[in-house]
Amino acid sequence: MTGKRTVTVFGATGRQGGGLARAILADRDGDFAVRAVTRRPDSDAAKELERLGAEVVRADMDEEDSLGPAFEGAYAAFLVTNFWEHTSAEREKAQAAALARAAGHAGVQHAIWSTLDDTRECIPLDDDRMPTLQGSYKVPHFDAKAEADRYFEDDGVPTTYLRATFFWENLLTLCPPQRADDGVLVINLPMGDRRLSGIAVDDVGRTALGVLKRGTDLLGATVSIAGEHLKVADMAATLTEVLGQPVEYRPLAPDAYRALDMPGAQESGNMFQFYADCEHRFTAARDLAAVRALNPALQNFRTWLLAHRAEFAPEKRTEREAGGGE
Numbered sequence: 001m002t003g004k005r006t007v008t009v010f011g012a013t014g015r016q017g018g019g020l021a022r023a024i025l026a027d028r029d030g031d032f033a034v035r036a037v038t039r040r041p042d043s044d045a046a047k048e049l050e051r052l053g054a055e056v057v058r059a060d061m062d063e064e065d066s067l068g069p070a071f072e073g074a075y076a077a078f079l080v081t082n083f084w085e086h087t088s089a090e091r092e093k094a095q096a097a098a099l100a101r102a103a104g105h106a107g108v109q110h111a112i113w114s115t116l117d118d119t120r121e122c123i124p125l126d127d128d129r130m131p132t133l134q135g136s137y138k139v140p141h142f143d144a145k146a147e148a149d150r151y152f153e154d155d156g157v158p159t160t161y162l163r164a165t166f167f168w169e170n171l172l173t174l175c176p177p178q179r180a181d182d183g184v185l186v187i188n189l190p191m192g193d194r195r196l197s198g199i200a201v202d203d204v205g206r207t208a209l210g211v212l213k214r215g216t217d218l219l220g221a222t223v224s225i226a227g228e229h230l231k232v233a234d235m236a237a238t239l240t241e242v243l244g245q246p247v248e249y250r251p252l253a254p255d256a257y258r259a260l261d262m263p264g265a266q267e268s269g270n271m272f273q274f275y276a277d278c279e280h281r282f283t284a285a286r287d288l289a290a291v292r293a294l295n296p297a298l299q300n301f302r303t304w305l306l307a308h309r310a311e312f313a314p315e316k317r318t319e320r321e322a323g324g325g326e
Contacts, residue, residue, distance in 0.1 A: 004033040005075035007212065008108075010061070010099070012036030012054070013045035015169070016080045016114055019205025025052045032212060037070045061095035064102065071106035078208055079103070080114040081148075083141035087264065089134050092141070096148035104155030110219065111152060111159045112208050117224075117285070118146035119270075122278040129277065130254065130270045139270045160211050163224040164204050165197040165286065166275065168304050172311050174268065177239065177247050185247045187239075189232050190254040190269060194276040196235070197226040197283050200304040203295055210294030226286040228300040235301060242305045243312060 007024060011017025013036070021034045034054040038046045041058050050056045059070040061081065071077060081095045096113075103111050119138045123129060130138055137143040152159040171177070177185040189196075207225050211218050232249045239247040254276075258269035275282060292298045299307075 006035050007032045008035045008070050008074040008077040010037045011080040013038045015201045016204045019202040020078050020208045023205045023209045064098040067102035071102055076110040077103055077108050078112045089137055089140035089144035092144045093148050097151045100151035100155040104157045111157045112162050113152055113159050115145040115149055115161050115163055116142040118143050119274045130273050139274055158219045160218045161222040165199055165226045167201045168198045169201050186250050187236050188250055188252045190252050190257040190272045191232045191276045192251055194279040195229040195231050196275055197229050197286055199227040200299045203227055203298055207295040224285040225291045227298055229283045230301055238302050242309050
């Protein structure tokens, strides 16, 4: 790895950071080396990254004193927080502020902050279409990240703001097809006939690598990404074809989704209602051709599904993972 520039990757054993770490490690002739940050360097995932050629270091976003060494000597950093680990918008903002201070102090030349749209720009707090959560948010895991954007500017960190969207992997965890009483596999989401912007989680990492390869071109820019914009009924049709059994879309009303007996139902219900009610604004911000220019291997829904069809187990709901954009 001599002569390569170090990229400090937070969340390296998770989904987004792991996608970037794998993308850099697979690009053996590229300009970058991975410093994988984890709270558990002895985990199997961390050991696998080390085997592939990453430098693995320990740091914890809740322990600000641990962050400095992770950034020391790094050219760039990929920064991501996980709201779903604790479900507190305030804690997520505190973690982002700690990352910004540490990156600024270390003189990181290019940070990529994995962020999301501020839903309140489309659905203000006094709009009663959906409940306000945690005191001052419509979709806390979106709005907290959006509020945290300013921390990087305030601390003088040259930053690209990478806005993600719904992960198709959530169809394996958060909202998989379920067997209805009539025996049909069903997707129940409160999207109506509006398009849902989705992306394969690996493409978040690959697109982040594309941003790094552009050098300083995208410093200060907001890069909003997706792999495809699809109506959920069209997603169900593709699932039917690829899985070889009928899958139907039976939409719920947003209030009915928020009332479901599952962790984070209100948060997720608000998220999907935001996707639906603000469809044009959200999809228009995500130019698929521009994303593909950064990531030529960008997958559409069918391509992703063909690669993951063996993972679908419709009879079981697995442990809940992150909602959109985590």
